[in-house]
Amino acid sequence: MLRKNTTPGKLIVVEGIDGSGKSTQIDLLHKWLQTQGRSVYFSEWNSSALVKSTTKLAKKGKLFTPTTFSLLQCTDFADRWENRIFPLLKAGVIVLADRYAFTAFGRDVARGVDREWVRNLYSFALQPDIALYFRVPLDVAVDRITSARAKLKYYEAGMDLDLSESRIESFKLFQERILNEYDLMVNEFNLTVIDGNLSVQAQQRLVREIVKKELEGWKGLPLPESSPYTPIKSGTVHGKGNA
Amino acid sequence: MPKSEYYGAGFPYREVGKLPGKLIVLEGSDGVGRSTQTHLLRKWLEDEGFAVSDTGLRRSEMTQQGIEEARKGHTLSRITMSLFYATDFADRLENQIIPALQAGFIVLSDRYFYSIMARDIVRGADSDWARQLYGFALKPDLVFYLKANVTDLVTRLIHGRGLNYWEAGMDISPSDNLYDSFIDYQSKMITLFDQYAKEYDFITVNAGRPVMDVFSDLQNHIRQFLEDQQPVIEEAF
Numbered sequence: 001m002l003r004k005n006t007t008p009g010k011l012i013v014v015e016g017i018d019g020s021g022k023s024t025q026i027d028l029l030h031k032w033l034q035t036q037g038r039s040v041y042f043s044e045w046n047s048s049a050l051v052k053s054t055t056k057l058a059k060k061g062k063l064f065t066p067t068t069f070s071l072l073q074c075t076d077f078a079d080r081w082e083n084r085i086f087p088l089l090k091a092g093v094i095v096l097a098d099r100y101a102f103t104a105f106g107r108d109v110a111r112g113v114d115r116e117w118v119r120n121l122y123s124f125a126l127q128p129d130i131a132l133y134f135r136v137p138l139d140v141a142v143d144r145i146t147s148a149r150a151k152l153k154y155y156e157a158g159m160d161l162d163l164s165e166s167r168i169e170s171f172k173l174f175q176e177r178i179l180n181e182y183d184l185m186v187n188e189f190n191l192t193v194i195d196g197n198l199s200v201q202a203q204q205r206l207v208r209e210i211v212k213k214e215l216e217g218w219k220g221l222p223l224p225e226s227s228p229y230t231p232i233k234s235g236t237v238h239g240k241g242n243a
Numbered sequence: 244m245p246k247s248e249y250y251g252a253g254f255p256y257r258e259v260g261k262l263p264g265k266l267i268v269l270e271g272s273d274g275v276g277r278s279t280q281t282h283l284l285r286k287w288l289e290d291e292g293f294a295v296s297d298t299g300l301r302r303s304e305m306t307q308q309g310i311e312e313a314r315k316g317h318t319l320s321r322i323t324m325s326l327f328y329a330t331d332f333a334d335r336l337e338n339q340i341i342p343a344l345q346a347g348f349i350v351l352s353d354r355y356f357y358s359i360m361a362r363d364i365v366r367g368a369d370s371d372w373a374r375q376l377y378g379f380a381l382k383p384d385l386v387f388y389l390k391a392n393v394t395d396l397v398t399r400l401i402h403g404r405g406l407n408y409w410e411a412g413m414d415i416s417p418s419d420n421l422y423d424s425f426i427d428y429q430s431k432m433i434t435l436f437d438q439y440a441k442e443y444d445f446i447t448v449n450a451g452r453p454v455m456d457v458f459s460d461l462q463n464h465i466r467q468f469l470e471d472q473q474p475v476i477e478e479a480f
Contacts, residue, residue: 050318051327054309063305066256067333067379072306075326082320112256120375124322 002101002127002189009089010220011126012211013100015182016134017175018156019141019148020196021203025134026098028204029211033094039221041088045099048079059155066111069155073104074121081125089126092221101125102133102185110177111161130214131189132207136196138179142172247341251378254337259381264344265472266381267465268355270436271389272429273410274400275450276457280389281353283458284465288349296343299353303334314409325363329376332356336381344381356380357443361435365428366415385468387461388440389450393429397422 005011012029014022026042033040046055051072058064058072085095101122108118146152146168154160157167158174185191192210194203247259267284269277281297288295301310310327313319319327332355343350356377363373391399400406406421408414412428413421440447448460 050313050323051309053312054306054330057308058305061305063334063338065254065333065337067254067337068305068330071326071330071333075323075330078323078326079320082323114252114255114378117252117375117378120372120378121326123372124369 002123002125005089005126005129007086007089007126008092008220010094010130010214010218011085011089011097011128012094012130012132012214013097013102013128014132014134015099015102015106015191016136016196017106017138017141017178017182019144020134020136021144021200022132022134023098024200025132025194025203025207026096028200029207030096032204032208033096033211037223038215039091039093039223040096041084041093042096042098043080043085045097045103046073046076048076050079051076059153062154062160064155064160066108066113066160069111069160070104070108070113070118070121073108077101077104077122078124086126092219094215094220097128100128100131102131102182102189102191105185106178106181109181110158110174127189130210131191132194132210133182133186133191134194134196134203135182138172138176140197141175142168145171248382249378250380250382251375253379253381259341260345262341262344263347265349265385265469266340266344266352266383267349268352268357268383268386269389270354270357270386270439270445271450272391272396272432272436274396274403275389275391276399276454277353277389279454280458280461281351283454284351284461287462288351288465294346294348295351296339296348297351297353298335298339300328300359301331303331303338305334305338306331321363321366321368324366325359325368325373325376328359328363329356332359332377333379336379341381352383355383355386357386357436357439361432361439364435365412365431385464386443386445387464388436388445388447389457390433390436390440390447391450393426393433395451396429397425400425 014026016022030040030042055072055076058068085097088095104118104122105115109115152167152171157171159167159170161170161174163173164170186193194206196203247253247262253259269280271277285295285297301307306327310331313327340350340352360373360377364370406425408421411421411425413424416424416428418424418427439445446464448457450457
């Protein structure tokens, strides 16, 4: 259980295994909300400048254990949470997050850390107003990833788990575990399941309907000027997580 | 040889097994003389023929540089700082301390997670959150709490390395000077250490005495502990 969001802002997150199409959907949602004249901020998983060099060092040297991996990613999240996400929610902004605590609950548990332990770790975070879970069959996601990328990275493929010598095989087994964790989380965290097999456009239609309903009658932080088409400068409210 | 014990779930993904080494922790305020005692203990134990390994905070290969950079910039927010330090601690525990204990070393740890947790809590962290966070921490064999009052600490530091920003808790202080801030911050830390001493069974040693007196107390406790641990079989040789 995460605490309820009682800030004036709205928190919308997308979740799903690699290759589920969630980033495409949140990108489209982001642009649509901007066009609507909303104050929006986008934050991406693992994008804090503060821990970047440490992550890089640990990945390169393969120094991570499941516990340190989990802790460092939570450090990254905490930095974005304390300095961007939470203050902006307080200000009444719509915060969009590409991956949220649920990613950690899926991946870290798939790596073998204790379920309750990792839930406690992220207990400072709030329950999103909307948590979209893009569910796709494992094969579809794996095909999307392996055809789009030259080579899977060591940790991405879950090679640290010694599941298989083959990166693709290891990736599949790793993602399968994550998929199982996500399915358990649907009820626990009230995730809204979106069928990732639908066309991009059909999915986006669903996403917008859900968001529209949530925003009905809600004001939020206005833009500095009244024109809904004023572009928001990056580095202010709008911009990537590591801005 | 006792099986490893943890404050919580430990490391469920790995079999740590039995640890023939001993983990001895020195806890206590900044400036209380922990590192001096660590050096003396190391020398003594090595003279006695034990293999010794020592470790302290922010000495993880993985996080050292990142934490130093963040501290310089004072850009660490509260939860972020707690977690960064927890990462450092976990890395040292899994990659240095446990392997050394598996190899039969006596590991002298200059502070353990109790200090990190106390600092987090003084800065406003939720105490249940912090305790659960360190559920992966291995229970040490001995924890010494070098206890001194704030006046002693100030005296030592002013005549030693001086008062510094973090040890004075300036990052959270409403005060305009290091001295007042130090007194306030370290007093709060001592209150927490006193509380942990009961909760986690620390051996409290009065550190407001000459170095060699403190050392001699530590030696006696450790000698006694190692004797108690000694298997009787050895006498047969």
